Amino acid sequence: MFTEGRLTRGPGADPRHLPFAAIAVKTTGYDPRRDRIYEVAVVRMRGDGTVVDEYATLVNPLRPVVGDDHDPVTDEQVQKAPTFDRIAGDLLAHLSGSVVVAHGLDHVDRFLDTELGRMGVRAPGVPGLCTLRLTRVQVDTYPCRQDNVYRLLTGEWPSWEASALDKARQRARMLHVLIGQSPVALRWNGPGPTALPALPRAGRIAPRALGLRMGSEGWLANLSAGLPDMNPSPQSDPQGVAEYRSMLGRALSDGRIVGDEAHRLALLVTGAGLCQATIRQVHEQVLLEARTRAEEDGVVTSAELRELEKAARNLGAGHLVQDLLQVSEQEKARRNGPLKGWRIVPVGESGPLEEVVEFAVGKGAVVGVNVTKTVRLVIAEDGSTDPKVARARAAGHQVVTPAEAWEVLRAAIERAETGLFDDGRGADVDARTRAEQERADLGNHRITVTAGPEPQRKKGGGCAGAALLFMATGTAVTTAATQLWPF
Numbered sequence: 353m354f355t356e357g358r359l360t361r362g363p364g365a366d367p368r369h370l371p372f373a374a375i376a377v378k379t380t381g382y383d384p385r386r387d388r389i390y391e392v393a394v395v396r397m398r399g400d401g402t403v404v405d406e407y408a409t410l411v412n413p414l415r416p417v418v419g420d421d422h423d424p425v426t427d428e429q430v431q432k433a434p435t436f437d438r439i440a441g442d443l444l445a446h447l448s449g450s451v452v453v454a455h456g457l458d459h460v461d462r463f464l465d466t467e468l469g470r471m472g473v474r475a476p477g478v479p480g481l482c483t484l485r486l487t488r489v490q491v492d493t494y495p496c497r498q499d500n501v502y503r504l505l506t507g508e509w510p511s512w513e514a515s516a517l518d519k520a521r522q523r524a525r526m527l528h529v530l531i532g533q534s535p536v537a538l539r540w541n542g543p544g545p546t547a548l549p550a551l552p553r554a555g556r557i558a559p560r561a562l563g564l565r566m567g568s569e570g571w572l573a574n575l576s577a578g579l580p581d582m583n584p585s586p587q588s589d590p591q592g593v594a595e596y597r598s599m600l601g602r603a604l605s606d607g608r609i610v611g612d613e614a615h616r617l618a619l620l621v622t623g624a625g626l627c628q629a630t631i632r633q634v635h636e637q638v639l640l641e642a643r644t645r646a647e648e649d650g651v652v653t654s655a656e657l658r659e660l661e662k663a664a665r666n667l668g669a670g671h672l673v674q675d676l677l678q679v680s681e682q683e684k685a686r687r688n689g690p691l692k693g694w695r696i697v698p699v700g701e702s703g704p705l706e707e708v709v710e711f712a713v714g715k716g717a718v719v720g721v722n723v724t725k726t727v728r729l730v731i732a733e734d735g736s737t738d739p740k741v742a743r744a745r746a747a748g749h750q751v752v753t754p755a756e757a758w759e760v761l762r763a764a765i766e767r768a769e770t771g772l773f774d775d776g777r778g779a780d781v782d783a784r785t786r787a788e789q790e791r792a793d794l795g796n797h798r799i800t801v802t803a804g805p806e807p808q809r810k811k812g813g814g815c816a817g818a819a820l821l822f823m824a825t826g827t828a829v830t831t832a833a834t835q836l837w838p839f
Contacts, residue, residue, distance in 0.1 A: 353465040354457060354480030357542015364539030367399040367531050371545055373450040376519035377460055380413050384466035388413035390430050393516035394446040401528035406580035407446040408517035409557040411436050422513060432623045433558035436467045441551035448548040455498045455523055457482035479543040483526055505529040511563040517580055555586045558622045564614050571614035573668050576631050585629040592624030600638060607662040635667040652676060689716025690768035697723055699732035699740050704754040712761055731757045
């Protein structure tokens with residue numbers, strides 16, 4: 353299937369402008385006549401490292417699979433996946449028009465050629481690049497297993513558990529480092545990209561995410577990152593999505609996602625056929641529907657808001673409830689304002705009256721209707737004959753006009769903001785003593801420079817720095833000798 357080319361230090365095409373497709377396949381064994389592919393992944397990229405598209409899916413090999421510590425795959429997982437003939441069209445479309453890259457190109461060649469041969473499809477002359485042979489020639493390292501080479505080139509440990517997509521991403525990054533950081537520019541010496549046979553595309557995937565961890569962004573963010581970033585997104589399975597949503601709702605019910613729940617969600621992702629874009633859509637839809645239920649009665653309670661906030665944090669969708677959180681914070685600040693505990697009763701409907709009442713409410717006051725014992729202030733226009741005014745005066749409540757209310761409220765706010773210990777004069781005393789302290793400090797900034805060996809100069813410091821600082825502040829510099837150090 354593949355016609356192998358090379359990246360050499362001799363003449364050839366600039367690989368930074370070539371399209372590449374890093375591929376990884378996982379198989380039930382090593383004999384393509386007997387064994388089958390059970391997972392495949394492709395990362396399409398340009399030679400400059402820009403990733404264009406990804407593709408990944410489990411494949412039903414129609415025979416048992418044997419997992420290990422590095423890949424704990426099960427028969428149950430692959431049985432939910434499409435067979436190779438169902439994914440062949442999508443796979444060839446992701447390989448078409450690019451140089452196919454594999455770490456062990458011969459192994460991939462034998463299995464793809466055999467799998468396509470079972471379908472009666474031939475695809476000869478596809479340009480290929482083997483990073484295993486490339487590193488043996490261009491990199492001084494041994495052994496040349498992918499894990500060793502990846503760590504050498506990137507300085508990072510690869511994941512212990514790795515899906516085909518993890519492997520394909522590693523190969524794409526290895527290629528980018530080899531092209532971009534080679535001490536001598538590498539050139540492509542081989543056939544150019546060619547179109548592959550166009551087969552029917554089912555648009556169905558069964559991806560999986562391995563090596564889940566909580567990380568700094570949470571379990572679900574890590575789960576999403578382990579799925580292929582596909583454009584356009586494939587169609588997900590409705591029944592699988594419904595099961596994933598049900599499990600997600602149960603996991604969110606206590607306000608946090610734990611590791612066991614994340615791993616069970618990862619199992620459901622395979623049957624749902626979700627990629628990065630579609631899993632984000634599901635997460636956002638779940639949160640929006642919960643928000644709608646909270647808002648149905650017109651009031652989002654503090655308990656509902658806390659539940660939405662925790663869910664948004666777990667789902668990485670805080671932007672969908674940010675407005676609710678901002679309103680809540682504003683309302684909390686208002687309720688705890690300097691006029692907290694004030695109950696005022698407005699009498700009338702004039703513009704100045706409404707303005708001062710709105711100001712008071714914004715500072716934490718509560719508006720009352722009736723004149724009761726808890727009323728702190730009654731605001732009415734001068735000369736009002738409303739019975740409430742008479743009752744307020746009879747009960748000993750303070751009755752003021754809108755203009756007088758401004759003075760009363762501002763005085764109350766000033767008293768509230770000074771605290772329990774400030775007698776009102778502390779600010780003036782502090783400003784006066786601060787000025788005295790600064791004048792005293794300037795008066796003491798006189799230095800004496802004695803003759804002697806020149807000190808060692810240090811960047812940004814030393815005598816020159818001190819002299820410039822003092823001169824800038826107007827402080828005198830005196831000398832006890834006839835010679836100054838050469839600033």
